[in-house]
Amino acid sequence: MPGDFCLVHATGRLRDRWMGALVQWVTDSPCEHAAVYVGHVDGYDKPQCVEARPGGAGFIDADHYTGRALWSGGRLPAHLIPTDAQRQAIVAAALAKVGTPYGVLDIVAIGLAQRRLGSRVDARRAIAEQPWWVRRLMRTDRLICSELIDLVYEEAGVHLFTDGRPHQLVAPSDLWVLLGSPIGWWS
Template sequence: MNTPLPGDFALTKIGGITGKLVAAGQALVGDASPVQHAFVYVGYGEIVHAMPGGAEMISIEDASEPVVWSTGKIPLSDEQRRTIKREAFNLVGTPYSFLDYASIGLAHFRIRPRWVRDYVADTGHLICSQLVDEVYLRAGIHLFSDGRLPGDVTPGDLWHLLHPKRVTSTDRDLRRLASE
């Protein structure tokens, strides 16, 4: 494994019923993957992640063991890394939203009433993968170019971004990020 740098994100597994529910939801919307959680490394052995009690910064030693890091897979400038780190710090305390899971599920089935779109676009609440997507977006990095709204992302989407199965929009997204 490459040593993570501030601004890199990791994907992890969640045990218990919560992990099973997230995995089932991801499978239902076509994002099946071996991961159910995401966090951003901010340096000095600390991460920021979204949890049911709100986004928090904790020691990486207290986090779930990473399955994969974005290190070396998504090119980041020093300035982008500083911005991601700063924005992750700024999101600490942001409330969690279980309703965002339902919204993301509806998006995968192309059911998007305006109030649902507006709710997801409101960054006053985040799930773990939305936190990753949001800090990258604030650093000027659009991880996905498939027309999705910012925040319409699951841990499975991030997994598929880092592990494309075949030439897909995900492959194009990684090539686009590498060329920027």
Template sequence: MPGDFALTRISGLTGRLVDAGQRLVGDGSPVQHAFVYVGDGQIVQAMPSGAELIRLEDASEPVVWSSGKIMLTATERARIVAHAIWLVGTPYSFLDYASIGLAHFRIRPRWVRDFVADSGHLICSQLVDEVYLRAGVYLFDDGRLPGDVTPGDLWKLLHPKRVTSTDPQMWRLAHG
């Protein structure tokens, strides 16, 4: 449905680099890209040439959709779509990848953190998080800064760890 997001794989060198970076920061997952469905068979996705509006059939094949996993009202969906379309043309920034990595190792300078928090540039997972934030839907409540999100984070959001043990230590390990 409009407002849902999808996660996809990226082939080639770019996909391998994104995958390696995600694994380095503990966000390993089978996906390397994200986009927002805006209806009428179209999506908005962040790309190195800037955020673009394209046909769903021209996008990478989705591995998983957020449909049914993140409940949205009709108003929230409309806001997500409007914000996604408004962000078409937003520049991309490879520095955002470096910043997310530095944050993981707790060595990120303030100027880098501020650069990433400025939504004047977005990588794919940041675009998803940003349009949801602008619509008043908070995907993450773990204290992270806006923009500190990878496709692997979105994957984990849609696939939370399940603990079947009643052992309190196992519960703490799974829930931080």
């Protein structure tokens, strides 16, 4: 359904696969890419997804992921299932992110946070007093795929993570855990 997101292994151009491998290695993730389904878009014959990628956020045919994606539909906890209005808002937010540059430094920042450096984060401190990697993640002018998912859901009023993490400190592995950490979904 529009607003659902998927998790996949990156394919396509060499730089996309290389960046996907970097995301997977740095964040210890069983998957390395995420996209949000937006449905039919003017100018495209097939339903589309929006994804963040090294060339900037853009469209990809939804059928590109057929048979190899883990979709959020039917897997999100009940309190996180978007309403119809929230789904429309997720799609609108995703469409507004098309063209947003890729956040290579965000991969490093998320990796640092996941390597237990997150103990330095105090949400009560002003942003200027936060470590550089927290300040980097607070920006939305560059995004990786999992940040894009978290941001468009948040803008639609669906807060996927309420564990006190800094805004957008989300790796593909965090989305995978959110969907129940299914074993063998990629095979």
